[in-house]
Amino acid sequence: MLLAIDVGNTQIAAGLFQKQQLTAHWRLSSNRDRTEDETWILMQAICRANGFGMEQTTGIIISSVVPDMTSSLHKMATKYLNLEPVIVSHDLDLGIHNYYRNPANVGADRLCNAVAGFQKYGGPLIVVDLGTATTFDVLDAKGDYLGGIIAPGIETSAATLHQRAAKLPRIELRFPDQVIGRSTESSMQSGLLFGAVELIDGLIDRIGQEMGQKVKTVATGGLARVLIHELRRVSEYDPFLTLDGMRMIYERVKK
Numbered sequence: 001m002l003l004a005i006d007v008g009n010t011q012i013a014a015g016l017f018q019k020q021q022l023t024a025h026w027r028l029s030s031n032r033d034r035t036e037d038e039t040w041i042l043m044q045a046i047c048r049a050n051g052f053g054m055e056q057t058t059g060i061i062i063s064s065v066v067p068d069m070t071s072s073l074h075k076m077a078t079k080y081l082n083l084e085p086v087i088v089s090h091d092l093d094l095g096i097h098n099y100y101r102n103p104a105n106v107g108a109d110r111l112c113n114a115v116a117g118f119q120k121y122g123g124p125l126i127v128v129d130l131g132t133a134t135t136f137d138v139l140d141a142k143g144d145y146l147g148g149i150i151a152p153g154i155e156t157s158a159a160t161l162h163q164r165a166a167k168l169p170r171i172e173l174r175f176p177d178q179v180i181g182r183s184t185e186s187s188m189q190s191g192l193l194f195g196a197v198e199l200i201d202g203l204i205d206r207i208g209q210e211m212g213q214k215v216k217t218v219a220t221g222g223l224a225r226v227l228i229h230e231l232r233r234v235s236e237y238d239p240f241l242t243l244d245g246m247r248m249i250y251e252r253v254k255k
């Protein structure tokens with residue numbers, strides 16, 4: 001089995017693949033102080049709860065935007081499984097051309113989204129990933145990476161409002177009944193959630209205008225499920241796109 005571990009700033013998403021089938025998946029908090037031993041214990045427990053044993057793992061791939069955690073996971077893989085993990089980076093042969101001025105600046109998760117997005121949906125394509133940040137990754141008809149957009153994520157914006165404004169509370173991230181709020185909570189929900197919808201739909205329109213052609217769209221990420229039913233410009237929802245991209249990259253590298 002292949003163990004895919006996607007490390008974000010807020011959460012770790014992990015999954016087990018048997019060939020091309022995702023058989024189990026889970027999320028952990030991104031705790032930078034967690035040691036390789038603690039991570040191993042957690043991974044073992046979750047695998048057992050899903051009916052698998054970590055000893056069944058024959059390969060590991062790591063996509064990470066948190067360098068300290070990359071090191072800890074690498075140590076876990078070599079110490080407990082005697083496996084050298086594949087670390088996703090722009091240096092790997094991904095099968096796409098990266099047009100970023102500095103290709104090293106494209107996050108590993110965004111590279112995974114680009115690879116999986118093109119293989120599953122074709123191009124030109126916009127991948128919208130809703131996590132700590134809301135990112136847009138743009139691919140042309142050949143699947144090459146043209147660049148993208150980075151905006152604050154919904155939870156990030158909500159936390160900032162609460163921290164920076166003394167009278168603004170923490171809120172549940174759900175859509176209010178109407179756009180015009182009649183309480184502080186519903187006003188914040190309206191601004192954050194309807195605002196995120198308009199930002200995403202509006203930027204997709206602008207990207208399409210700049211490219212001068214019709215562009216497919218797919219949303220992924222932990223918060224995509226909150227917005228997907230309100231988004232007018234997103235045609236596909238794929239919650240495991242990043243993990244699928246990691247599997248595809250692993251298979252390509254190992255060939």
